[in-house]
Amino acid sequence: MPDRIVILTGAGLSAESGLGTFRDKGGIWTRHRIEDVATPDAFARDPDRVHAFYNERRAQAAAARPNAAHVALARLQAQHPGSVTIVTQNVDALHERAGATAIHMHGELGRAKCHACDHRWPAPPAMRHDDSCPACDARATRPDVVWFGEMPYHMDEIARHLLSCDLFAAIGTSGNVYPAAGFVQEAARAGARKVELNLELTELSDLFDDRLTGPASKIVPDWVEAVLAPMR
Numbered sequence: 001m002p003d004r005i006v007i008l009t010g011a012g013l014s015a016e017s018g019l020g021t022f023r024d025k026g027g028i029w030t031r032h033r034i035e036d037v038a039t040p041d042a043f044a045r046d047p048d049r050v051h052a053f054y055n056e057r058r059a060q061a062a063a064a065r066p067n068a069a070h071v072a073l074a075r076l077q078a079q080h081p082g083s084v085t086i087v088t089q090n091v092d093a094l095h096e097r098a099g100a101t102a103i104h105m106h107g108e109l110g111r112a113k114c115h116a117c118d119h120r121w122p123a124p125p126a127m128r129h130d131d132s133c134p135a136c137d138a139r140a141t142r143p144d145v146v147w148f149g150e151m152p153y154h155m156d157e158i159a160r161h162l163l164s165c166d167l168f169a170a171i172g173t174s175g176n177v178y179p180a181a182g183f184v185q186e187a188a189r190a191g192a193r194k195v196e197l198n199l200e201l202t203e204l205s206d207l208f209d210d211r212l213t214g215p216a217s218k219i220v221p222d223w224v225e226a227v228l229a230p231m232r
């Protein structure tokens with residue numbers, strides 16, 4: 001059993017829970033333009049259009065249920081306390097609702113933040129541009145998600161985990177967006193074994209030692225079983 005496992009998850013992990021991916025056929029970025037809904041400029045230009053985009057995704061995420069892949073990853077973490085770090089690009093809370101902990105490098109739909117005082121609090125189901133911050137009362141609230149052009153969260157902590165891992169898995173991510181797409185190279189520098197779990201091959205597949213293809217709800221539980229097997 002590897003001592004230090006880092007698992008990077010992407011939208012493909014939540015696809016079978018009914019949440020949209022971004023770049024697949026019919027994906028979110030085929031129906032919305034990033035520059036209209038997911039940049040600081042978009043928010044400055046039309047905050048309620050950005051809020052409407054995230055309010056819809058927040059409602060979908062609230063109604064979604066963890067699938068067998070989320071449950072299997074939570075089981076792996078529970079059987080190896082402190083040895084399994086999940087880093088997610090997803091802003092839904094399905095890892096947590098399956099009983100896992102995850103580092104949310106792109107923030108969370110369920111949290112709001114004030115860009116006047118940086119206070120954070122549970123987001124209401126629907127946010128509006130004139131909501132005021134519960135801490136400083138400024139009308140400067142936004143979804144606590146990381147937009148394009150902004151620095152992802154927890155990068156120092158993530159780098160430390162990657163530097164010491166001996167197994168790195170990328171699950172349900174297309175490897176299109178940095179810095180997450182560069183994690184496999186950081187894991188390689190640490191000498192980790194690298195496995196990609198995805199519905200299909202990606203642009204980064206050649207950088208992995210092993211590639212498991214299929215729906216996450218099927219291949220992730222099988223993979224977790226295989227990782228846990230030597231323990232028995």
Ligand code: APR
Pocket residue numbers: 009010011012013015016021022023024027089090106171172173174175176177197198199200202214215216217
């Ligand atoms: N099981 C496994 N993998 C799947 C499934 C499934 N059921 N369905 C789709 N996938 C795979 C696709 O093959 C694709 O490689 O999930 C990946 C989804 O890729 P993207 O839509 O690009 O999502 P992601 O990689 O998470 O995007 C990264 O880009 O727009 C930003 O902030 C956004 O966090 C997001 C980031």
